[in-house]
Amino acid sequence: MEQVDNYYKAINWNEIEDTIDKATWEKLTEQFWLDTRIPLSNDLDDWRTLKPEEKTVVGHVFGGLTLLDTLQSQDGMAKLKENVRTQKEEAVLNNIQFMESVHAKSYSSIFSTLNTNEEIKEIFDWTDHNEYLQKKAKYINDIYQDGSPLQKKVASVFLETFLFYSGFYTPLYYLGNNKLANVAEIIKLIIRDESVHGTYIGYKFQLGFNELSEKEQEEMQDWMYDLLYKLYENEALYTQDLYDEIGWTEEVMTFLRYNANKALMNLGQNPLFPDTDEDVNPIVMNGLSTGTSNHDFFSQVGNGYLLGHVSAMRDDDYNIGLDDK
Numbered sequence: 001m002e003q004v005d006n007y008y009k010a011i012n013w014n015e016i017e018d019t020i021d022k023a024t025w026e027k028l029t030e031q032f033w034l035d036t037r038i039p040l041s042n043d044l045d046d047w048r049t050l051k052p053e054e055k056t057v058v059g060h061v062f063g064g065l066t067l068l069d070t071l072q073s074q075d076g077m078a079k080l081k082e083n084v085r086t087q088k089e090e091a092v093l094n095n096i097q098f099m100e101s102v103h104a105k106s107y108s109s110i111f112s113t114l115n116t117n118e119e120i121k122e123i124f125d126w127t128d129h130n131e132y133l134q135k136k137a138k139y140i141n142d143i144y145q146d147g148s149p150l151q152k153k154v155a156s157v158f159l160e161t162f163l164f165y166s167g168f169y170t171p172l173y174y175l176g177n178n179k180l181a182n183v184a185e186i187i188k189l190i191i192r193d194e195s196v197h198g199t200y201i202g203y204k205f206q207l208g209f210n211e212l213s214e215k216e217q218e219e220m221q222d223w224m225y226d227l228l229y230k231l232y233e234n235e236a237l238y239t240q241d242l243y244d245e246i247g248w249t250e251e252v253m254t255f256l257r258y259n260a261n262k263a264l265m266n267l268g269q270n271p272l273f274p275d276t277d278e279d280v281n282p283i284v285m286n287g288l289s290t291g292t293s294n295h296d297f298f299s300q301v302g303n304g305y306l307l308g309h310v311s312a313m314r315d316d317d318y319n320i321g322l323d324d325k
Contacts, residue, residue, distance in 0.1 A: 011087040021088035024200045028095045031196075033189050035106035038182050040113040046179040047114050053245050058170055058180075059115060060242060063127035065167040066107040068159060071137050073100035075144050076156055080201065083149035089204065096197050103190050110183055132238035136163060139231060153205040154224050154267060158231060161198035161263035162256065166239050169252045169284060176287030184287065191288075202266030209268065221269065228260060228272065251281045 016022050050058070077097035084090045111120045127133065140163075143155040168187055175184035209217060235256060243249040254275050261271035277285060 009087070011091065013088065016088065017086045018088070020200070020203055021086055021092055024092050024196060025088065025095065027196055028092070028099070028193070031189075031192060032099075034102060035109040035186055038109075038186050040110060040182050040186075043180045043182045044114070046174075046181075049179070055114075057242060057246055059111070059119060059123040060126055060130075061167045061170045062107040062110055063123040064130070064133050064238075064242075065164060066104050067127050067133060067137060068164060068167075069100050069104035069107075071141060072156070072159065073097055073104060075141055076100070076152075076159070079144040079152050080156060083152070085204070085207070092200065096193075096200075099193050099197075103193070106186050106190065110186065114183075130238075130241070132234055132241055135234050136231070136238065139227075139234070143227075150205055150208050150220060151223065153201050153208075154227065157198050157202045157205065157263050157266050158228065158260075160194045160201075161266055162228075162260045163231065163235060164194060165256055165259040166235060166242065166252055169248070169255050172284045172287035173248075173281070174287070176281075176283035176285075188288075198263065198266045202263075202268070206268040224267070224269065225272065228264070232256075232260065251284075254279050255281070255284060 013022070047055070077093050077100065081090050081093050081097075084093065111123060115123065140155045140159050143151050147155065168191060171180060171184040171187040174180040175188075209220060212220060236253060239252050239256065240249050243252055257273035257275040258277065258280055261273055261275065264271055
């Protein structure tokens with residue numbers, strides 16, 4: 001039979017160019033979940049005890065997270081897939097893209113359980129028109145549309161490991177106070193996913209960053225920190241808009257700075273802010289570290305997503321116990 005040219009290449013998972021692709025794929029598929037499996041209606045009694053202004057915060061927080069997960073699923077992962085090193089990387093990003101859609105849908109499940117139709121309409125109207133939320137989405141999406149491959153990875157890591165956390169604070173706070181446990185379980189499942197997404201995409205960034213010349217690395221670092229300052233400035237205004245009425249703004253900002261450092265570490269960079277886990281509200285840390293699932297990408301022991309101290313990643317951090325095949 002005459003041999004034809006290679007028109008299309010089949011993906012071969014028996015030949016692995018980068019073991020991190022395989023390890024991440026297995027980790028993500030192992031922790032697959034759907035919002036329909038969480039009994040959200042069990043939180044209705046807790047919901048009725050919240051003050052009206054607290055209910056408003058919860059609705060707006062989840063509206064904002066819905067918008068950001070929509071951005072990731074519709075534009076972010078599609079743009080990252082344009083510049084992959086391996087076919088397996090594209091497969092991993094396909095998985096991430098689907099789970100971002102699951103995350104976005106999960107918030108609607110929360111709304112349909114806790115909120116009236118009129119309240120849901122108000123939440124999405126607020127989400128679609130909030131100045132700071134829309135600006136945040138524009139900053140990130142502009143990079144997705146026009147940035148370099150490495151810049152797109154930075155934007156994705158900043159979004160998932162930093163900007164989401166102004167929203168994650170609220171359900172973790174209530175969980176730490178023994179309220180809204182099932183809502184918080186969804187958030188912890190999302191955080192578990194995002195921890196893998198952020199570390200994986202950060203790892204892929206580091207591969208490309210290490211191939212740059214010293215001058216190009218300095219230019220990339222300058223751009224990266226300038227972007228972080230711009231995002232942080234807007235995030236401070238967004239946080240004030242969300243939390244000033246209930247008095248949580250300063251605590252949330254501490255949490256944000258801590259997670260901004262984690263985002264930088266995912267990218268192999270030095271932390272910017274002095275905040276550590278010891279500065280974060282212990283109630284939130286307690287909520288964050290309580291659970292039945294392992295939420296730490298790098299650890300195979302213990303329960304919960306334990307933030308711990310930020311430290312630079314090493315090559316062996318990516319060895320999560322899987323034999324190279």
